[in-house]
Amino acid sequence: MEASSTQWKGRAVPLREDVRFSTGRGTYIDDMKFSDTLHVALLRSVHAHARILKVDLSEALKMPGVVCGLTGEDAGRMSEPLRSLIPIPVQLDAYCLAYGKVTHVGEPVAAILAESRYLAEDALEKIRVEYEPLPAAVDPEAAMEPDAPLLFESMGTNVMWRDRFDYGDTDAAFARAARVFKKRFYIQRYSSTALETFGCTAVYDDHREQLTVWSNDQRPGQAMPIVAHSLGLTHAQIRFVTPDVGGGFGNKRKAHYLIIAALLSKLSGGRPVHYLEDRRENLMALIHACNGVMDLEAALDEEGRILGMKVHDIADEGANVLNPTVHSILKLGNLTNCYRIPVVRYEVNSVMTNKCPSGANRGIGKPFMCLAMERMMDYLARQLGMDPIELRRRNLVPPDAMPYTGPSGALIDSGDFNGTLDKLLPLIDYQDFLREQREARAQGRYLGIGIAIGLEPSTSNQSAYILSSGRRNASGSAEAAMVRVEHDGSILVLLGDVGSGQGHETAAAQIVADELGVAMDGVRVSPFFDSAVTPWLYATGNYSNKFAGTDVGAILGAARKVRDKLLELAAYLLQEPVENLELAEGGVRARDRHEHRKALAELAFVAYRDLLSLPRGMEPGLEGRFYHSSDLANVPDENRRVRNQLFASNAAHGVIVEVDPDTGGVAILKYGVVHDCGTVLNPSIVEGLVQGATAHGIGAALYEEFDYDAEGNLKSTTFVDYLKPTAVEIPDVRMDHLVTPSPYTPLGMKGVGEGGAIPAPAAICNAVENALEPLGCTFDHLPLTPERVWAEIEKARASK
Amino acid sequence: METQLTDAPADTRAISVTVNGTRREGEVDVRKTLADFLREDAGFTGVHVGCEHGVCGACSVLMDGEVIRSCILFAAQADGHEIVTVEGLGGEEGLSPLQQAFVDHHALQCGFCTPGMLLAAVDLLKRCPDPTETQVREALSGNLCMCTGYAGIIRAVRAAAPHMKG
Numbered sequence: 001m002e003a004s005s006t007q008w009k010g011r012a013v014p015l016r017e018d019v020r021f022s023t024g025r026g027t028y029i030d031d032m033k034f035s036d037t038l039h040v041a042l043l044r045s046v047h048a049h050a051r052i053l054k055v056d057l058s059e060a061l062k063m064p065g066v067v068c069g070l071t072g073e074d075a076g077r078m079s080e081p082l083r084s085l086i087p088i089p090v091q092l093d094a095y096c097l098a099y100g101k102v103t104h105v106g107e108p109v110a111a112i113l114a115e116s117r118y119l120a121e122d123a124l125e126k127i128r129v130e131y132e133p134l135p136a137a138v139d140p141e142a143a144m145e146p147d148a149p150l151l152f153e154s155m156g157t158n159v160m161w162r163d164r165f166d167y168g169d170t171d172a173a174f175a176r177a178a179r180v181f182k183k184r185f186y187i188q189r190y191s192s193t194a195l196e197t198f199g200c201t202a203v204y205d206d207h208r209e210q211l212t213v214w215s216n217d218q219r220p221g222q223a224m225p226i227v228a229h230s231l232g233l234t235h236a237q238i239r240f241v242t243p244d245v246g247g248g249f250g251n252k253r254k255a256h257y258l259i260i261a262a263l264l265s266k267l268s269g270g271r272p273v274h275y276l277e278d279r280r281e282n283l284m285a286l287i288h289a290c291n292g293v294m295d296l297e298a299a300l301d302e303e304g305r306i307l308g309m310k311v312h313d314i315a316d317e318g319a320n321v322l323n324p325t326v327h328s329i330l331k332l333g334n335l336t337n338c339y340r341i342p343v344v345r346y347e348v349n350s351v352m353t354n355k356c357p358s359g360a361n362r363g364i365g366k367p368f369m370c371l372a373m374e375r376m377m378d379y380l381a382r383q384l385g386m387d388p389i390e391l392r393r394r395n396l397v398p399p400d401a402m403p404y405t406g407p408s409g410a411l412i413d414s415g416d417f418n419g420t421l422d423k424l425l426p427l428i429d430y431q432d433f434l435r436e437q438r439e440a441r442a443q444g445r446y447l448g449i450g451i452a453i454g455l456e457p458s459t460s461n462q463s464a465y466i467l468s469s470g471r472r473n474a475s476g477s478a479e480a481a482m483v484r485v486e487h488d489g490s491i492l493v494l495l496g497d498v499g500s501g502q503g504h505e506t507a508a509a510q511i512v513a514d515e516l517g518v519a520m521d522g523v524r525v526s527p528f529f530d531s532a533v534t535p536w537l538y539a540t541g542n543y544s545n546k547f548a549g550t551d552v553g554a555i556l557g558a559a560r561k562v563r564d565k566l567l568e569l570a571a572y573l574l575q576e577p578v579e580n581l582e583l584a585e586g587g588v589r590a591r592d593r594h595e596h597r598k599a600l601a602e603l604a605f606v607a608y609r610d611l612l613s614l615p616r617g618m619e620p621g622l623e624g625r626f627y628h629s630s631d632l633a634n635v636p637d638e639n640r641r642v643r644n645q646l647f648a649s650n651a652a653h654g655v656i657v658e659v660d661p662d663t664g665g666v667a668i669l670k671y672g673v674v675h676d677c678g679t680v681l682n683p684s685i686v687e688g689l690v691q692g693a694t695a696h697g698i699g700a701a702l703y704e705e706f707d708y709d710a711e712g713n714l715k716s717t718t719f720v721d722y723l724k725p726t727a728v729e730i731p732d733v734r735m736d737h738l739v740t741p742s743p744y745t746p747l748g749m750k751g752v753g754e755g756g757a758i759p760a761p762a763a764i765c766n767a768v769e770n771a772l773e774p775l776g777c778t779f780d781h782l783p784l785t786p787e788r789v790w791a792e793i794e795k796a797r798a799s800k
Numbered sequence: 801m802e803t804q805l806t807d808a809p810a811d812t813r814a815i816s817v818t819v820n821g822t823r824r825e826g827e828v829d830v831r832k833t834l835a836d837f838l839r840e841d842a843g844f845t846g847v848h849v850g851c852e853h854g855v856c857g858a859c860s861v862l863m864d865g866e867v868i869r870s871c872i873l874f875a876a877q878a879d880g881h882e883i884v885t886v887e888g889l890g891g892e893e894g895l896s897p898l899q900q901a902f903v904d905h906h907a908l909q910c911g912f913c914t915p916g917m918l919l920a921a922v923d924l925l926k927r928c929p930d931p932t933e934t935q936v937r938e939a940l941s942g943n944l945c946m947c948t949g950y951a952g953i954i955r956a957v958r959a960a961a962p963h964m965k966g
Contacts, residue, residue, distance in 0.1 A: 014903050017911070018908055019895070021910075022903055022908065023886065024844070024914075025846065195856060195910070195912040195945070195947075247947055279852060279856075501947045691948065691952070692948050695950070696946075720853070726937075728937050
């Protein structure tokens with residue numbers, strides 16, 4: 001099999017989708033027009049925890065323009081309960097609307113369907129709900145206590161999952177250690193808050209027994225079975241379509257809303273029913289990344305090498321009874337970060353509280369793991385009187401150990417961590433900075449530098465959840481694609497993962513253009529996922545940076561099927577052996593006589609129209625479908641080791657900050673990232689994602705927090721309270737790259753989307769602590785708001 | 801205490817708004833936002849709604865040449881005024897220099913903030929044809945982007961500036 005050309009791969013090809021977005025001609029879910037659309041408004045709980053005694057829609061239903069309504073009880077009659085993937089075998093009555101009780105502020109309690117959203121919201125004000133408020137479980141550690149208010153009495157506890165993974169003999173490692181250190185870390189609730197909110201339109205056509213759902217849900221492969229089961233429909237009766245998605249980051253998933261819209265469409269006789277969250281609803285009730293508490297213990301030898309580690313982790317999942325434990329499972333991937341730590345004890349606790357349900361968010365659990373690990377490294381360095389970079393170097397997995405399997409079974413396929421670090425230091429003028437810092441301190445200014453190296457695993461293996469759910473609900477890592485040469489020689493590509501800003505349309509076209517020897521203009525990648533047309537599996541969707549790990553395999557597999565057929569057909573028509581032929585310049589030609597060729601359009605003419613010119617036994621058509629399942633995915637072994645994600649990118653972040661001691665304000669003076677995601681398909685895409693993901697990490701470190709009071713009321717429900725960084729706060733990241741291709745992906749690519757969000761909070765935290773080292777300030781809680789920083793400075797000054 | 805709502809239909813107002821050069825006349829609910837009017841009544845779905853409380857800037861449009869947030873203005877307040885949305889940028893030739901710069905510098909990923917960002921940039925470049933990086937950042941600080949981390953946007957605006965003069 002000849003190698004494909006490399007005319008397009010590796011080039012910073014401008015993104016074709018950028019053209020329609022720059023002219024305001026994207027088609028997001030709220031842009032899609034249907035006739036006779038009705039609109040949903042949701043009444044949401046004002047209590048963190050309460051029994052629902054009565055929901056009375058009668059007055060609301062009389063309001064102008066109102067068509068019908070839905071309560072939790074209605075949902076209980078009209079749909080099956082949503083299945084929860086927790087290990088505790090108890091039936092939880094969870095439906096698309098609150099049933100019997102509410103478990104977090106903002107939980108949907110009732111739905112109104114009306115001619116417009118305005119009229120639907122008017123009607124909400126007429127709904128009468130009688131609640132019996134209950135004490136709320138807000139703090140996760142308190143929620144674990146035996147006397148804590150229980151979200152579900154039948155569970156008998158708020159701890160949905162508690163487990164201990166002993167990967168090797170940590171007791172022995174700790175017993176022979178020269179020194180042992182323990183430290184506690186916290187992470188706050190935050191989320192990526194995509195600018196477009198979650199939405200859907202459903203048409204439930206009872207006569208044709210067909211449900212069509214358009215939605216920006218980023219995991220249609222998972223949404224489909226949930227919706228089908230809930231509504232008692234078969235998959236064949238459901239068509240799921242994804243238009244342009246205005247940012248996902250893991251957050252854009254809420255089957256409840258899809259089911260509400262479908263039920264209301266059914267009740268309205270099949271009219272299109274549209275629901276779009278507003279920002280307040282999005283911040284209160286879509287998804288929060290788990291907040292948490294982690295205790296790290298490290299056992300070191302005399303030279304500062306880490307012999308073993310104990311991790312005790314509490315993940316606050318909010319009221320997520322459906323699919324918790326994701327953050328805890330994902331931490332298996334960067335449990336030991338980039339370090340060669342041979343044994344680890346990992347104790348997990350997934351705790352329910354009366355807060356917004358948890359879910360996937362850029363990094364999922366790995367930012368916290370990296371935060372804890374990288375802050376621990378700085379802490380250990382201070383305790384040992386060692387240079388923090390030297391301490392890291394002593395523990396990094398060396399390049400000659402690749403591919404490296406960590407104690408949890410996590411695979412690092414490739415990487416040169418020392419090399420990544422080497423490139424970072426000159427990028428941020430490290431040596432010069434140390435001198436600058438001395439001079440600044442002499443002047444009473446607080447400049448600091450923070451380094452963090454972070455493993456960035458990608459491509460989730462569904463089998464990992466066997467560890468937490470106790471069930472083999474799914475396994476493997478996969479995606480599907482179709483490549484088709486059309487009747488006129490143009491090429492259409494369909495991909496299960498339409499993305500949410502990662503440039504899939506362009507990236508896929510680069511790959512297919514090279515594979516089939518055409519100009520990129522000749523390849524069209526559909527921006528839509530359509531379950532009736534696009535091949536898909538359970539794993540289909542946009543998550544865990546899987547483009548490099550699975551989508552590429554699917555695209556190549558499909559393209560190669562078409563390639564093989566084109567060559568075979570051309571060989572027959574040109575009377576040339578296949579080995580003599582190559583795909584180039586929009587056709588198939590003899591290598592030694594380029595004019596002896598067939599254009600793709602000519603081959604397509606035979607394949608679709610002039611069928612009797614086909615070789616005997618060749619099926620007409622020029623279409624390839626490929627379902628790519630990664631060979632690297634495995635199931636947990638008898639020691640519960642598993643590759644929970646498959647391919648590991650990495651990055652080193654270095655940040656220089658100045659802290660204003662009078663205001664507590666933190667200014668980023670310089671930010672450098674050296675990034676390794678293996679082979680780079682399109683540098684523009686990679687650099688954009690590194691910059692953007694780093695911005696998420698900066699936001700988490702300095703600005704963002706979902707702040708709940710002691711009763712479980714969310715205080716951050718607007719962008720005035722929940723602060724996102726703007727163009728003023730986010731610097732231009734100085735970037736450099738290292739390329740260690742993955743030996744396991746077809747092009748050597750590794751995932752890139754999440755990346756920067758993982759090491760960034762750690763780097764910034766380290767920088768602020770470094771800046772304030774003369775005062776001895778340390779920080780337990782993020783974000784490092786001016787108030788927090790100022791308070792620590794004042795505390796430190798007062799104690800001197 | 802329950803909120804008292806009248807059951808009478810909402811008040812409406814006849815308005816005349818010029819959008820992207822075309823005059824549109826209609827009867828709108830007095831409480832309908834300009835953003836919703838532009839999206840639904842005028843058909844310009846390039847106007848995006850990201851927060852509805854005037855912070856994120858996704859809904860930014862030009863009103864009489866100045867950038868405003870259409871989510872916190874009523875459609876009735878635009879009566880007699882001229883609105884330019886992202887669809888009004890560029891022209892027969894295709895992309896405007898600013899839009900082309902956004903493409904050339906990959907100043908977007910999901911595209912949702914892009915219309916508002918473009919209009920805020922148009923407003924800036926009109927007031928300040930040769931902005932420094934700091935000036936660009938400050939002028940765009942009212943437009944949130946969750947994807948790009950802003951670097952490409954700043955580069956694009958600065959690259960487009962010389963082509964927008966005159």
